[in-house]
Amino acid sequence: MERTKRPVHTSVKDEQLIEKRRTEMIRGAVQLFKQKGFHRTTTREIAKAAGFSIGTLYEYIRTKEDVLYLVCDSIYDQVKRRLEHIDLEQGTLESLKLGISFYFHVMDEMQDEVLVMYQEAKSLSKDALPYVLQKEVDMTGMLETLIQKCVDRGVLDMGEAHVHLIAQNIFVQGQMWGFRRWMLQKSFTLEEYIELQTNLLLEGVSGHKKKTALQ
Amino acid sequence: MERTKRPVHTSVKDEQLIEKRRTEMIRGAVQLFKQKGFHRTTTREIAKAAGFSIGTLYEYIRTKEDVLYLVCDSIYDQVKRRLEHIDLEQGTLESLKLGISFYFHVMDEMQDEVLVMYQEAKSLSKDALPYVLQKEVDMTGMLETLIQKCVDRGVLDMGEAHVHLIAQNIFVQGQMWGFRRWMLQKSFTLEEYIELQTNLLLEGVSGHKKKTALQ
Amino acid sequence: MERTKRPVHTSVKDEQLIEKRRTEMIRGAVQLFKQKGFHRTTTREIAKAAGFSIGTLYEYIRTKEDVLYLVCDSIYDQVKRRLEHIDLEQGTLESLKLGISFYFHVMDEMQDEVLVMYQEAKSLSKDALPYVLQKEVDMTGMLETLIQKCVDRGVLDMGEAHVHLIAQNIFVQGQMWGFRRWMLQKSFTLEEYIELQTNLLLEGVSGHKKKTALQ
Amino acid sequence: MERTKRPVHTSVKDEQLIEKRRTEMIRGAVQLFKQKGFHRTTTREIAKAAGFSIGTLYEYIRTKEDVLYLVCDSIYDQVKRRLEHIDLEQGTLESLKLGISFYFHVMDEMQDEVLVMYQEAKSLSKDALPYVLQKEVDMTGMLETLIQKCVDRGVLDMGEAHVHLIAQNIFVQGQMWGFRRWMLQKSFTLEEYIELQTNLLLEGVSGHKKKTALQ
DNA sequence: AATGAATGAGTTTTCATTCAT
DNA sequence: CATGAATGAAAACTCATTCAT
Numbered sequence: 001m002e003r004t005k006r007p008v009h010t011s012v013k014d015e016q017l018i019e020k021r022r023t024e025m026i027r028g029a030v031q032l033f034k035q036k037g038f039h040r041t042t043t044r045e046i047a048k049a050a051g052f053s054i055g056t057l058y059e060y061i062r063t064k065e066d067v068l069y070l071v072c073d074s075i076y077d078q079v080k081r082r083l084e085h086i087d088l089e090q091g092t093l094e095s096l097k098l099g100i101s102f103y104f105h106v107m108d109e110m111q112d113e114v115l116v117m118y119q120e121a122k123s124l125s126k127d128a129l130p131y132v133l134q135k136e137v138d139m140t141g142m143l144e145t146l147i148q149k150c151v152d153r154g155v156l157d158m159g160e161a162h163v164h165l166i167a168q169n170i171f172v173q174g175q176m177w178g179f180r181r182w183m184l185q186k187s188f189t190l191e192e193y194i195e196l197q198t199n200l201l202l203e204g205v206s207g208h209k210k211k212t213a214l215q
Numbered sequence: 216m217e218r219t220k221r222p223v224h225t226s227v228k229d230e231q232l233i234e235k236r237r238t239e240m241i242r243g244a245v246q247l248f249k250q251k252g253f254h255r256t257t258t259r260e261i262a263k264a265a266g267f268s269i270g271t272l273y274e275y276i277r278t279k280e281d282v283l284y285l286v287c288d289s290i291y292d293q294v295k296r297r298l299e300h301i302d303l304e305q306g307t308l309e310s311l312k313l314g315i316s317f318y319f320h321v322m323d324e325m326q327d328e329v330l331v332m333y334q335e336a337k338s339l340s341k342d343a344l345p346y347v348l349q350k351e352v353d354m355t356g357m358l359e360t361l362i363q364k365c366v367d368r369g370v371l372d373m374g375e376a377h378v379h380l381i382a383q384n385i386f387v388q389g390q391m392w393g394f395r396r397w398m399l400q401k402s403f404t405l406e407e408y409i410e411l412q413t414n415l416l417l418e419g420v421s422g423h424k425k426k427t428a429l430q
Numbered sequence: 431m432e433r434t435k436r437p438v439h440t441s442v443k444d445e446q447l448i449e450k451r452r453t454e455m456i457r458g459a460v461q462l463f464k465q466k467g468f469h470r471t472t473t474r475e476i477a478k479a480a481g482f483s484i485g486t487l488y489e490y491i492r493t494k495e496d497v498l499y500l501v502c503d504s505i506y507d508q509v510k511r512r513l514e515h516i517d518l519e520q521g522t523l524e525s526l527k528l529g530i531s532f533y534f535h536v537m538d539e540m541q542d543e544v545l546v547m548y549q550e551a552k553s554l555s556k557d558a559l560p561y562v563l564q565k566e567v568d569m570t571g572m573l574e575t576l577i578q579k580c581v582d583r584g585v586l587d588m589g590e591a592h593v594h595l596i597a598q599n600i601f602v603q604g605q606m607w608g609f610r611r612w613m614l615q616k617s618f619t620l621e622e623y624i625e626l627q628t629n630l631l632l633e634g635v636s637g638h639k640k641k642t643a644l645q
Numbered sequence: 646m647e648r649t650k651r652p653v654h655t656s657v658k659d660e661q662l663i664e665k666r667r668t669e670m671i672r673g674a675v676q677l678f679k680q681k682g683f684h685r686t687t688t689r690e691i692a693k694a695a696g697f698s699i700g701t702l703y704e705y706i707r708t709k710e711d712v713l714y715l716v717c718d719s720i721y722d723q724v725k726r727r728l729e730h731i732d733l734e735q736g737t738l739e740s741l742k743l744g745i746s747f748y749f750h751v752m753d754e755m756q757d758e759v760l761v762m763y764q765e766a767k768s769l770s771k772d773a774l775p776y777v778l779q780k781e782v783d784m785t786g787m788l789e790t791l792i793q794k795c796v797d798r799g800v801l802d803m804g805e806a807h808v809h810l811i812a813q814n815i816f817v818q819g820q821m822w823g824f825r826r827w828m829l830q831k832s833f834t835l836e837e838y839i840e841l842q843t844n845l846l847l848e849g850v851s852g853h854k855k856k857t858a859l860q
Numbered sequence: 861a862a863t864g865a866a867t868g869a870g871t872t873t874t875c876a877t878t879c880a881t
Numbered sequence: 882c883a884t885g886a887a888t889g890a891a892a893a894c895t896c897a898t899t900c901a902t
Contacts, residue, residue, distance in 0.1 A: 012882070037338065039254040043876060055879085055884045064876060122334050123252065133397065140398070156420055161402055165411050166420065168398065169388070176387050182348065183355070183383065187376055196380055204419035205371055205381065227865065258893060270867045273894065442861070467768065469684040473897060485863045485900085494897065552682065552764050563827065570828070586850055591832055595841050596850065598828065599818070606817050612778065613785075613813065617806055626810055634849035635801055635811065657886065688872060700888045703873065863902085871895075878888080 006131045008070060009062040021060050025050040026074045029067050034112050038068050038120040069128045072121050075113045076135035082106045083142055091149030097198055099146045100170055104194045107174040114178050136171075143167035166201070173197055221346045223285060224277040236275050240265040241289045244282050249327050253283050253335040284343045287336050290328040291350035297321045298357055306364030312413055314361045315385055319409045322389040329393050351386075358382035381416070388412055436561045438500060439492040451490050455480040456504045459497050464542050468498050468550040499558045502551050505543045506565035510572075512536045518575045521583035527628055529576045530600055534624045537604035544608050566601075573597035596631070603627055651776045653715060654707040666705050670695040671719045674712050679757050683713050683765040714773045717766050720758040721780035727751045728787055736794035742843055744791045745815055749839045752819040759823050781816075788812035811846070818842055 012018055028049025032041040043064050047057040061067055083106060086099045107114060121132050144167040150156040151163065177184060177193060184193065227233055243264025247256040258279050262272040276282055298321060301314045322329060336347050359382040365371040366378065392399060392408060399408060442448055458479025462471040473494050477487040491497055513536060516529045537544060551562055574597040580586040581593065607614060607623060614623065629637065657663055673694030677686040688709050692702035706712055728751060731744045752759060766777050789812040795801040796808065822829060822838060829838065844852065 014882090017882085039338075042874085053884050054877090055886095056882080058877070059882070062877095119334070119337050123254075137398070158420070161407075162411065164402055165399075165408075166415065168391070168395065169412075169415070172387060172391050172395070173384070176383070180383065180387070183352070184380075187379055192376075193380075196377065197384075200381065200384070200419060201415075202419045203421050204415060204417045205373070206418050206421065229865080232865080257891085268867050269894085270869095270896085271865075274865070277894095279893065444861090447861085469768075472895085483863045484898090485865095486861075488898070489861070492898095549764070549767050553684075567828070588850070591837075592841065594832055595829075595838075596845065598821070598825065599842075599845070602817060602821050602825070603814070606813070610813065610817070613782070614810075617809055622806075623810075626807065627814075630811065630814070630849060631845075632849045633851050634845060634847045635803070636848050636851065659886085662886080687870085698888050699873085700875085700890095701886075704886070707873095709872065863900105865899105865901095867897105867899080869896100872893095874892080875890100876888105878886105879884105880886095881884085 004131065004134070005073065006069065006128055008060075008066045010060050012059050018060060021050070021052070021056070022070060024052070025057065025060065025067065026071050029071050030075075030113055030116055033068075033071065033116045033120055038123050043067075065123070065125055065128065068120060068124060069131070072117045072124065072132045073135070075110070075117045076132070076139070078113070079106060079110060080135070080139060080142075082110075083139070086142070086146065088142065088145045089149060091153035091155060093150065093155055093202070096146055096150055097202075099143075100198055100201070101194050103143070103170065103174055104177060104190065104197075107177055108190050111178040111181070114175055118175060118179055140164075140167045140171045143170050170201070219346070219349075220288065221284065221343055223281045225275050227274050233275060236265070236267070236271075237285060239267075240272065240275065240282065241286050244286050245290075245328055245331055248283075248286065248331045248335055253338050258282075280338070280340055280343065283335060283339060284347070287332045287339065287347045288350070290325070290332045291347065291354070293328070294321060294325060295350070295354060295357075297325075298354065301357070301361065303357065303360045304364060306368035306370060308365065308370055308417070311361055311365055312417075314358075315413055315416070316409050318358070318385065318389050319392060319405065319412075322392055323405050326393040326396065329390055333390055333394055355379075355382045355386045358385050385416070434561065434564070435503065436499065436558055438490075438496045440490050442489050448490060451480070451482070451486070452500060454482070455487065455490065455497065456501050459501050460505070460543055460546055463498075463501065463546045463550055468553050473497075495553070495555055495558065498550060498554060499561070502547045502554065502562045503565070505540070505547045506562065506569070508543070509536060509540060510565070510569060512540075513569070513572055516572070516576065518572065519579060521579035521585060523580065523585055523632070526576055526580055529573075530628055530631070531624050533573070533600065533604055534607060534620065534627075537607055538620050541608040541611070544605055548605060548609055570594075570597045570601045573600050600631070649776070649779075650718065651714065651773055653711045655705050657704050663705060666695070666697070666701075667715060669697075670702065670705065670712065671716050674716050675720075675758055675761055678713075678716065678761045678765055683768050688712075710768070710770055710773065713765060713769060714776070717762045717769065717777045718780070720755070720762045721777065721784070723758070724751060724755060725780070725784060725787075727755075728784070731787070731791065733787065733790045734794060736798035736800060738795065738800055738847070741791055741795055744788075745843055745846070746839050748788070748815065748819050749822060749835065749842075752822055753835050756823040756826065759820055763820060763824055785809075785812045785816045788815050815846070 010018055012021075025046065028051070029041070029046050032045055032049055043057060044054050046064075046067055047054045050057065061070070083103060086102050087095055088099070117132075121129070124132060144163055147156065147163045147166055151158060177190070188196070225233055227236075240261065243266070244256070244261050247260055247264055258272060259269050261279075261282055262269045265272065276285070298318065301317050302310055303314070332347075336344070339347060359378055362371065362378045362381055366373060392405070403411070440448055442451075455476065458481070459471070459476050462475055462479055473487060474484050476494075476497055477484045480487065491500070513533060516532050517525055518529070547562075551559070554562060574593055577586065577593045577596055581588060607620070618626070655663055657666075670691065673696070674686070674691050677690055677694055688702060689699050691709075691712055692699045695702065706715070728748060731747050732740055733744070762777075766774070769777060789808055792801070792808045792811055796803060822835070833841065
């Protein structure tokens with residue numbers, strides 16, 4: 001897992017202060033991006049929401065896009081930090097199910113943030129994008145590990161590519177719960193969604209094939 | 216399936232001309248949106264790409280957002296028109312597989328368009344969004360029908376909610392092929408992707424469970 | 431009295447048609463100018479209100495300003511035509527009063543038109559303005575004649591400058607009834623206004639001086 | 646007398662600076678409006694005439710119309726401030742004459758400004774117009790007081806409506822000196838104009854009736 | 861004569877960024 | 882470090898006018 005960060009220019013020296021100001025800034029920006037998107041949010045609004053002046057904002061970033069980068073970066077970090085509670089090592093179907101369930105819960109709780117990042121990340125410059133994409137790779141990597149362990153322990157039997165794809169599916173289904181909420185959350189509770197998706201993952205529709213069809 | 220369109224203001228009367236100019240406009244706009252996104256594309260660029268003056272552009276729309284709406288609307292229409300070749304009625308696993316495969320192929324061919332629509336649709340106003348979302352409903356509806364027929368014919372056995380969710384999964388996996396191409400298309404060819412996803416859909420990971428684990 | 435008209439270019443030959451089209455055009459334009467002023471009215475709106483296409487509009491004028499000129503010109507002509515019913519020759523106080531009353535009635539009936547011309551005439555180019563101002567001179571000239579006859583007949587005794595000023599006062603008070611309607615028409619009916627103004631003209635406030643004050 | 650102002654949005658906080666910049670802005674705008682009218686003046690020209698950039702202009706106003714409002718408001722304030730030197734309380738014919746004379750002198754000196762406001766005020770939105778009209782009411786109110794005092798002191802004898810109308814007449818005659826300068830200022834000096842108008846106000850034409858006619 | 865599609869210069873307004881205090 | 886006034890490039894949109902049909 002990569003840990004590299006793209007440095008964001010600041011003219012302030014005090015590391016603690018930078019941390020503090022950026023936290024305020026990100027919190028404000030997420031709220032704004034959620035409501036109006038990145039492009040429709042002005043730097044003045046971000047400064048105001050963060051509780052300081054436009055001049056001060058620019059002491060901690062160089063361009064508006066830096067804010068977006070910091071926001072995306074921060075969201076991924078939060079998600080990753082939370083996912084670190086998953087026990088990746090066990091390698092049983094039970095732990096796999098638990099891991100998926102935990103991931104879906106995190107996605108549910110961080111819906112807004114994920115939605116923001118999801119929709120706005122594409123506005124990042126060619127410069128910043130790789131850093132963010134790397135985080136995605138890291139995260140699907142965690143899901144891959146979760147599955148791979150089951151393979152390693154002999155509970156599942158499949159190749160690398162297969163593991164990769166399943167991890168991607170789970171990852172996207174987690175986001176889907178948030179960004180297609182207008183469709184999904186009308187039909188399912190989170191728990192139902194988790195159960196159905198897990199079930200489909202494990203059994204496919206085959207669990208629902210007519211007996212006769214199986215003969 | 217709804218067919219209603221949100222009317223887009225034009226001061227031109229000749230219906231044929233409107234059709235022609237809008238087609239030119241949409242073609243140009245898709246290219247631009249693909250490269251730089253909706254917000255970073257200017258109306259002048261759209262006009263130029265379409266081959267007419269800024270004044271003429273505004274004879275056929277009222278606001279920049281109208282272009283986005285027309286683009287989204289047109290893409291969905293194209294997708295839907297192509298999907299109409301799927302035989303929804305058969306209700307066999309074979310026809311289901313064929314349908315999915317066909318859908319994935321369409322998504323592959325229209326990758327750019329789908330990506331654009333996928334990323335920019337959220338910039339539509341509260342006013343226009345419902346029309347576009349309705350198209351999504353229509354399209355997942357087609358996939359639902361495809362599955363439902365299998366249930367009706369007794370090939371599959373599941374409830375409505377279940378059918379609904381599977382349709383959504385397929386739908387998103389189709390888009391995923393495009394919008395996560397940077398990850399997926401490194402690992403799989405389209406045909407591999409289709410085969411793996413179809414397989415997962417039908418069997419889940421259970422087809423890959425170790426014999427011993429099944430006992 | 432001058433009769434000169436500033437020619438307005440037209441590419442149409444048929445004089446009757448020109449007359450007809452321009453009448454339609456002026457009627458429509460007055461309504462629009464009344465509502466939104468000259469600058470906020472578009473040539474397209476004028477054409478539409480007149481009942482023909484923008485192309486046709488430009489067959490009968492050369493620039494938008496021509497419309498304004500034609501409107502102003504037409505309004506003055508209408509006013510003048512109506513004022514020709516006044517008997518300018520009598521030279522009695524009675525005929526003076528009648529003339530003023532008649533003028534005020536005309537101003538009341540043509541309030542909207544006068545208001546338009548009054549507010550928009552300043553938008554005429556240096557080129558067209560003199561023609562319109564000449565019409566004002568003509569009209570105050572009529573009022574001057576009305577008064578001068580009283581002087582000539584020995585009913586009043588005053589110099590030319592004096593006559594000139596009184597004519598101007600009357601002229602402006604007539605317009606005032608229209609353009610300050612929001613103040614005046616709350617307090618007076620037209621007849622009251624006429625009576626009070628006429629009375630003031632003839633007697634000044636002296637008719638209202640306390641007897642004692644006069645001694 | 647109302648003193649309420651319609652607030653005009655500014656993103657600048659320093660009150661003194663606002664005052665200063667707006668003064669510069671108004672000075673520039675009056676010159677421009679005088680030459681070309683409100684509609685033909687661009688915001689860029691206003692900014693330039695005021696001595697700052699277009700961006701800075703918009704730090705002190707929200708829309709172009711705000712400039713017009715500020716101009717009108719400022720002109721009225723100037724006029725009112727100057728008229729406050731009139732002694733309204735005396736209630737003698739002499740003080741009435743003096744007051745009128747003073748008002749006419751103010752109008753003469755502020756001719757350009759009054760002309761601008763007079764011709765452009767109608768371009769104000771329904772929103773801002775009442776504030777400006779109120780100022781007119783205030784000003785005619787001052788003239789009314791001037792006359793009413795004479796009535797109160799028993800020097801004149803007339804009803805409220807009568808007082809109201811006379812105030813309006815004087816008010817408009819003051820403006821008339823400016824907006825009909827092309828006619829009036831050819832024939833009269835300011836002093837002549839004042840004397841004639843005052844005389845007419847007090848005596849009407851009756852002072853000019855032939856003796857014989859009076860018998 | 862009539863039409864209306866095409867044009868593009870011109871307008872208002874916004875907003876990321878800078879820099880003097 | 883913090884502030885917020887100043888800047889001007891750039892954007893969306895309008896509309897008088899033309900001209901081919």
